[in-house]
Amino acid sequence: MRASITGGDALIVVDVQSDFTPGGALAAPDGDKVVPPLNEYITHFHRAELPIAASRDWHPEDHMSFEGEGGPWPPHCLQGSQGAEYHPDLELPADTHHVKKGRDADEEDYSAFEGGPDLDAFLQDNDVERVFVGGLTTEYCVKNTAQDALDHGYDVFLLMDAFKPVDPDDGEQAIAHLLEQGAIGLTFDDLVL
Ligand SMILES: [Zn+2]
Secondary structure (H helix, E strand, O other): OOEEOOOOEEEEEEOOEHHHOOOOOOOOOOHHHHHHHHHHHHHHHHHOOOOEEEEEEOEOOOOOOEHHHOOOEOOOOEOOOHHHOEOOOOOOOOOOEEEEEOOOOOOOOOOHHHOEOOHHHHHHHOOOOEEEEEEEOHHHHHHHHHHHHHHOOOEEEEEEEEEEOOOHHHHHHHHHHHHHOOOEEEOHHHEEO
């Protein structure tokens, strides 16, 4: 579907971190491929002076999601580590709202809405009604962020050319589930610039 970006729109870039891209501790296959399209969206939103938020996993060494603590994942995105940094080619503007999540050992926080500083408050302060969501990984943090956005009453656009799954089948299911609930899929070519 064609969409114009206007006042009331915001971009949410989910977890585009070194550890989720090839060479990282918990890499999504082709995870780095989301960076060029996301940079296009970022440029477009920034030029239009629209708000941009970006989230990061930011875990302590004993985080509940790590295998050593009984969780499903290898250690990743350790606070202050290189792997927790944004992918080096991601071009976020200086006024990006940065969200850190999973900061406490006993909180998973797949959704950017569960991190801080508070994403929902940032969106409300900017009179946002529609959010455009992309990043890593499709079936975990993108899905949960988009779901929370729907639950908070935002219109949600999924950037179909700007997320990657850990598992392709799970990624497809996650997207199908979000579309069923009213999220709208689009690609950069669908934007009326
Ligand atoms: Zn994590």
